[in-house]
Amino acid sequence: MxxxxxxxxxxxxxxxxxxxxxxxxxxxxxxxxxxxxxxxxxxxxxxxxxxxxxxxxxxxxxxxxxxxxxxxxxxxxxxxxxxxxxxxxxxxxxxxxxxxKTHTMITLARTMNPKIELLTTRKIFPRTKELALKAVYAGGGAHHRLGLYDSVLVFKQHCAFFESDAAFEVQFAKMKQMYLEKKIVVEVDSLDEARYFARLGADIVQCEKMSFEALKQCVALKNEFPYLLLSATGGIGEHNIVDYAATGVDFIVTSSPYHAxxxxxxxxxxxx
CATH class of the missing domain: 3.90.1170.20 (Quinolinate phosphoribosyl transferase, N-terminal domain)
Structure with missing residues (x-):
């Protein structure tokens, strides 16, 4: 201070x-x-x-x-x-x-899904994380991830280093064993990718900038994989959070409150 x-x-x-x-x-x-x-x-x-x-x-x-x-x-x-x-x-x-803003967004989302959560990203101006995180929690939200050290989140940028799907799948299985106490999150942008990673044992599928119809189809994967959690992320704010909540996802991932x-x-x- x-x-x-x-x-x-x-x-x-x-x-x-x-x-x-x-x-x-x-x-x-x-x-x-x-x-x-x-x-x-x-x-x-x-x-x-x-x-x-x-x-x-x-x-x-x-x-x-x-x-x-x-x-x-x-x-x-x-x-x-x-x-x-x-x-x-x-x-x-x-x-x-x-x-x-956090309170406004989560209140809007829960008009459609009372159990949905609002989590904020690490996409924030450097050196303000502690203050911003305090504000998110005050508004009723929580954090998605604090940094690279506190969660496992697989992006396409990680998958690009494997020569084949088979090589990736071997290492993915090893990672799940290594981090037994952690949930494995994978970002996807299609239903096919969501189904693929659910079959590999991903705990959370993070759906990036999907249409509402595609999100509903991903949520339906819970019928086959009951343990699976799904999140929606990308361009979500007060203007559309109700529509995203209506798809049935378990939580919303957003950086919108930081721009309040x-x-x-x-x-x-x-x-x-």
């Missing part, structure tokens, strides 16, 4: 120093201008306290707020309040935006 403060403040807050107001007693307060799912308040609280401000938190991460509700107040020196101002506002706005419009957070700083 303090790295963010240092990036914004640098060596000196020229305006506060120039006006000679740094030592005055101040209160800074954060509230929402619109309905949101809140995220980031813990980070703001930590930042304010490290700057020497005393905080009072009114709402928690994941709370659903109406316009005008107070989120947090902090008290202390004016120079500390001004240092906390914009970075704190940015955190609340961007993370609450992601959380709110920031929430509108009101910040007031006053002398006390």
């Amino acid at each position: 303090m790295d963010m403060i240092r990036e914004d403040v640098g060596l000196i807050d020229m305006t506060t120093v120039g006006l000679g107001i740094g030592s005055y007693k101040a209160k800074i307060s954060f509230s929402t201008k619109e309905p949101i799912v809140l995220c980031g308040v813990e980070f703001v609280d930590e930042m304010c306290r490290k700057l020497g401000l005393e905080t009072h938190i009114f709402k928690a991460c994941g709370d659903k707020l109406e316009a005008g509700e107070l989120i947090l107040e902090a008290y202390g020196r004016a120079d500390a309040a001004h240092k906390a101002w914009k970075v704190s506002q940015n955190i609340l706005e961007f993370l609450s935006g992601i959380a709110t 419009k920031p929430s509108d957070i009101r910040v007031v700083i006053e002398r006390v």
Whole structure:
């Protein structure tokens, strides 16, 4: 958190120093201008306290707020309040935006399939993963994969290194044995590919940019492979998530929440 403060403040807050107001007693307060799912308040609280401000938190991460509700107040020196101002506002706005969009999307999907899950990808701006993941969970979603280290996901880019299907199938079987405790996920873009990998023993078939009819046909593979899970991914947002959920897939994989419009957070700083 303090790295963010240092990036914004640098060596000196020229305006506060120039006006000679740094030592005055101040209160800074954060509230929402619109309905949101809140995220980031813990980070703001930590930042304010490290700057020497005393905080009072009114709402928690994941709370659903109406316009005008107070989120947090902090008290202390004016120079500390001004240092906390914009970075704190940015955190609340961007993370609450992601959380709110996640909640909106999963709510829409569950009107069609109450058991469907919304999982987000690792397709995110570098070095923001921790913050974004916090926001996704606040909105009721979860993660698809954090990185290369936490899951097995086979793409065409992997299959290209095998000289034949037979050679691939041998190594696929070895991989399943090696990672007994892991689910093996394979991305496909056709029903034939989905059936092929289901027969090989894939646990999850990730259907990339398929038509709704093709997705329904892939879901029907559960009749032959009851253990199989299916996901839909590629170009899914609020405008079409209901249609994807209606196909019967078990979960949606998307990066859409990361591109959410920031929430509108009101910040007031006053002398006390």
